[in-house]
Amino acid sequence: MSVTNGFAVVARNVGKTYGEGKSAVTALGNVSLEIRKGEFFTLLGPSGCGKTSLLRCIAGFETPTSGAILLSGRDITYDPPNSRPINTVFQSYALFPHLTVAQNVGFGLKMQGKPKAEIASATARVLALVKLEAFADRLPQQMSGGQQQRVALARALAPAPEVLLLDEPLSALDLKLRKEMQGELKRLQIETGITFIFVTHDQEEALTMSDRIGIMSAGDLLQVGPPREIYNNPVNRFVADFIGETNFLTAEVRNNVVRIGAGHEFAVPLNGRQGTITLAIRPEQVSLGPAGTGLPAKVVEATYLGTDTHYTVALQDDSRLTARIQSNTTASLEVGDQVGLMIDPNAIRVLEA
Amino acid sequence: MMARSRNFDITRLPGFTLIAVLSFVLLYAPIITLVIYSFNGGNSVNQWGGLSLKWYAIAAQNEAVQSAAIRSFVIAIWASIIATTVATMAALGTSRRAKFKGQTFIYIVINQPLMVPEIVTAVALLLFFSWIKIATGYAGLGYLILAHSAFCVPFAYLPIKARLDGMDTAMETAAADLYASPLQTFRHVTLPLLMPGIGAGAMLAFIISLDDVIITEFVKSAGQDTLPTYMLGQLRRALTPEVNAISTVLLAVSVAVLTVFFLITRKRG
Numbered sequence: 001m002s003v004t005n006g007f008a009v010v011a012r013n014v015g016k017t018y019g020e021g022k023s024a025v026t027a028l029g030n031v032s033l034e035i036r037k038g039e040f041f042t043l044l045g046p047s048g049c050g051k052t053s054l055l056r057c058i059a060g061f062e063t064p065t066s067g068a069i070l071l072s073g074r075d076i077t078y079d080p081p082n083s084r085p086i087n088t089v090f091q092s093y094a095l096f097p098h099l100t101v102a103q104n105v106g107f108g109l110k111m112q113g114k115p116k117a118e119i120a121s122a123t124a125r126v127l128a129l130v131k132l133e134a135f136a137d138r139l140p141q142q143m144s145g146g147q148q149q150r151v152a153l154a155r156a157l158a159p160a161p162e163v164l165l166l167d168e169p170l171s172a173l174d175l176k177l178r179k180e181m182q183g184e185l186k187r188l189q190i191e192t193g194i195t196f197i198f199v200t201h202d203q204e205e206a207l208t209m210s211d212r213i214g215i216m217s218a219g220d221l222l223q224v225g226p227p228r229e230i231y232n233n234p235v236n237r238f239v240a241d242f243i244g245e246t247n248f249l250t251a252e253v254r255n256n257v258v259r260i261g262a263g264h265e266f267a268v269p270l271n272g273r274q275g276t277i278t279l280a281i282r283p284e285q286v287s288l289g290p291a292g293t294g295l296p297a298k299v300v301e302a303t304y305l306g307t308d309t310h311y312t313v314a315l316q317d318d319s320r321l322t323a324r325i326q327s328n329t330t331a332s333l334e335v336g337d338q339v340g341l342m343i344d345p346n347a348i349r350v351l352e353a
Numbered sequence: 354m355m356a357r358s359r360n361f362d363i364t365r366l367p368g369f370t371l372i373a374v375l376s377f378v379l380l381y382a383p384i385i386t387l388v389i390y391s392f393n394g395g396n397s398v399n400q401w402g403g404l405s406l407k408w409y410a411i412a413a414q415n416e417a418v419q420s421a422a423i424r425s426f427v428i429a430i431w432a433s434i435i436a437t438t439v440a441t442m443a444a445l446g447t448s449r450r451a452k453f454k455g456q457t458f459i460y461i462v463i464n465q466p467l468m469v470p471e472i473v474t475a476v477a478l479l480l481f482f483s484w485i486k487i488a489t490g491y492a493g494l495g496y497l498i499l500a501h502s503a504f505c506v507p508f509a510y511l512p513i514k515a516r517l518d519g520m521d522t523a524m525e526t527a528a529a530d531l532y533a534s535p536l537q538t539f540r541h542v543t544l545p546l547l548m549p550g551i552g553a554g555a556m557l558a559f560i561i562s563l564d565d566v567i568i569t570e571f572v573k574s575a576g577q578d579t580l581p582t583y584m585l586g587q588l589r590r591a592l593t594p595e596v597n598a599i600s601t602v603l604l605a606v607s608v609a610v611l612t613v614f615f616l617i618t619r620k621r622g
Contacts, residue, residue: 061526081529094527098545108531111541159532 006073008163008195009035009058014067016053016219027053028064029219035163035197036212037072040189042198044206045216046242051199054216055165058197060084072162082111087156088165091172093148095140101151102127102136108159126154129188146177153185157192164189166198170205182209203243207231215239237351240280247281247321248351258350260295260315268348278351283310285347286323288333293340297321299333313341384604391597398592408598418599421583425563428494428579432501433509433558439502440509440554441547448517449525449543464511466504474504475571482572492574500572501562508561509554516550549617556614560607 016028028050035041043051056062058069060081068077076084087108096104105126106119114122127133130150140148149169156164166185170178186209189196200206206213207227214224215238223235234240237248251260253275258268260279268279288297288311300320301312304327311323311333321341333339363369391409395402412418443463447456466474482496524546528538566581573582580603584596 059530061530081526082532082534086530088527088530090523090527092521092523094521094523096524096527096542096546107528107533107541111528111532111534111537155531 006037007034007070008037008039008072009033009197010070010073011054011058012068012070014054014057014064014069016050016057016062017065026219028057030067031216031219031221032067033214033221033224035195037195038193040186040196040198040209040211042200042206042210042213043216044200044203044213044242046201049216050219051201051216052167053219055088055167055197055199058163059086059088059165085159085162086165087159087161087163088167089152089156089169091168093140093152093169095148095151095155097139097141099139100136101132101138101140101143104140104151105154105158107155112159122158122160126158129157129191130154130184145172146181149173149181150184153188157188157194160192161194163195163197166196168200170200171202178205185209207243215242217242232349234280234349234351237278237280240349240351245283245322245324247283247286249279249281249319249321251277251279253277260319268345268350273350280349280351281321281343282347283322283324285344286321287342288313288323288325289340289342291338291340294342295340297339297341299335299337299339302333302335313339315341387597388601388604390594391601393594393597396593398594398597408594409602411593412595412598412602415595417578417583418580418595421578421580424494424577425579425581428497428501429559429562431498432505432562433555435498435502436505436558436562437509437513437551437555440506440513440558441551443506443510444514444517444550445543448514449522464507467507471504471567475568478568479571494577496572496574497569497577497579500568501565504565504568505558505561509558512553512557513547513550516547516553520546552617553614556610560610563603563606 011031011033014028014031014033015026018025018027031050031054033054043054045051053062057064060076060079064077068075070076071084071086096107099107102123106123109119109122123136124133127136130153132147132150132154135143135147135151140151143151149172152169170181170185173181182205185196185198198206198209210227212224212226213230215222215230217238223230223239225233230239231243234243234246240246241248249260251258253259253273258277258279288299295315297313297315299311300314301310303310307327308324309327309332311325313321313323315321323341390398390401392404392406393400393402394405394407440463447460447463478496478500482500486492486496520543524542525538528542529535533541564581565579566585569579569582570585573579578586580599584599587593587596
């Protein structure tokens with residue numbers, strides 16, 4: 001991976017509005033983002049959050065209504081897509097049905113006017129990279145979905161772009177193939193050293209593949225950081241809820257002490273916050289002991305998931321929490337059991353109410 | 354399909370088979386009779402005089418038929434080339450750009466020959482071309498080719514437009530993403546993907562041109578008979594089974610072209 005100084009792509013106050021007047025729809029509010037060279041960056045958010053609009057602005061399929069897009073420091077906001085050294089792997093693959101796999105892969109180089117020998121060698125090299133050497137003369141429609149996906153990837157990689165954009169490329173694949181391709185994509189990104197910008201709504205995909213993640217919602221970028229940081233320190237309730245499972249508890253701050261349930265107290269870093277706050281607690285950081293050991297609670301639901309069991313417990317004020325417990329560590333609990341609930345104070349995140 | 358046929362199957366309606374058979378008989382009985390009587394050895398159009406290829410031989414040796422046949426094909430080939438080119442551009446203009454004001458109007462204008470009575474167009478062209486003939490002194494086949502090109506446009510336009518509307522613009526987006534200029538995108542992606550539609554449009558235009566009587570009758574100069582107008586002219590004299598033979602040949606050409614058209618559209622559909 002060649003991480004040099006500077007950024008591959010910079011979005012500076014990018015806004016995108018579709019339509020005019022009363023029917024105008026804002027796809028991007030005011031997004032500023034810096035993506036490093038050689039980085040695997042993921043734009044993560046629910047559908048309609050603006051992640052695809054931002055990707056299309058970087059590719060050049062859309063022109064931002066305001067702001068600028070920079071590629072290696074050069075303003076490309078108004079450049080047409082064919083003059084940008086950026087290639088896209090489309091969600092629908094968009095393979096040319098009248099061209100063979102090799103012709104599809106060589107298309108970009110051919111349009112750039114590269115000599116035939118160079119196109120042939122680059123095509124062979126990239127097809128080897130995605131393990132499709134044997135399929136060079138097939139037509140795309142003669143291949144499976146997973147293979148078409150690899151062709152789309154090879155086609156976008158062949159011209160050796162500065163940045164590769166991936167628009168939910170794995171969403172059409174079944175689970176097993178998707179897992180396989182996740183590893184494959186990561187390997188390709190490391191081998192080629194190309195900056196990858198990956199768009200997905202699948203938080204697990206984002207966490208496992210990315211160097212950094214940008215979380216988007218309603219046209220805004222909420223948080224940018226490495227997966228671990230986003231998981232452990234979500235900036236707000238939306239991020240905490242979107243990434244992984246989270247328990248939210250309303251709590252009162254009195255004399256710098258947090259009280260939840262019926263008067264149970266916690267020492268949590270508050271940064272001077274007072275009044276009503278929201279606590280975010282991951283289910284795996286909640287543990288259940290015998291009644292009388294911690295916060296009194298009652299099991300109201302137990303879901304066995306193999307290695308883990310999910311218990312939903314009710315506190316005395318009837319607020320609910322989910323605990324994820326490894327199935328073999330404790331004797332299994334039944335619905336109706338009285339338990340003692342313990343939370344590691346260091347694992348509690350304080351969010352704005 | 355199974356579920357649908359169990360719920361509602363039109364073949365279960367009373368009289369379905371009867372109506373279907375009647376329709377086929379009404380459509381094809383006259384044509385079959387025509388084909389059979391083209392092999393008539395006698396001298397009457399409608400009285401059987403034994404099996405013979407006599408009238409095919411007579412038609413083939415008739416110089417008037419020969420020149421009319423060549424003229425028909427020359428006009429149909431030129432008209433289908435011109436009409437298909439114009440129709441392709443019109444289809445691109447109405448489906449590969451942002452919606453614009455007056456698009457519906459443009460659509461109506463393109464399809465106008467389908468709706469205006471042909472006799473009106475024929476009279477209009479007669480008048481219009483007579484001025485040009487006087488002004489330029491030119492009296493060649495160009496007028497017929499131009500007239501045929503004009504009324505063939507909507508027939509070529511419809512399959513091309515249908516094909517284009519069914520084509521995902523993601524292909525063109527992908528081409529632009531892969532460094533293709535707009536012209537390269539058209540040459541390497543849009544045009545090859547559109548070819549089945551263009552082929553279908555050209556064949557339809559060819560058949561429509563080959564078959565035309567009304568406009569040709571009005572626009573042609575003396576000695577510019579096409580096969581259909583030659584046959585119409587024969588009506589005024591003694592009708593012989595020669596017209597049956599010519600009709601059968603025209604029918605065979607149409608069926609051949611339409612079969613190719615059908616195979617192309619089905620293969621790529």
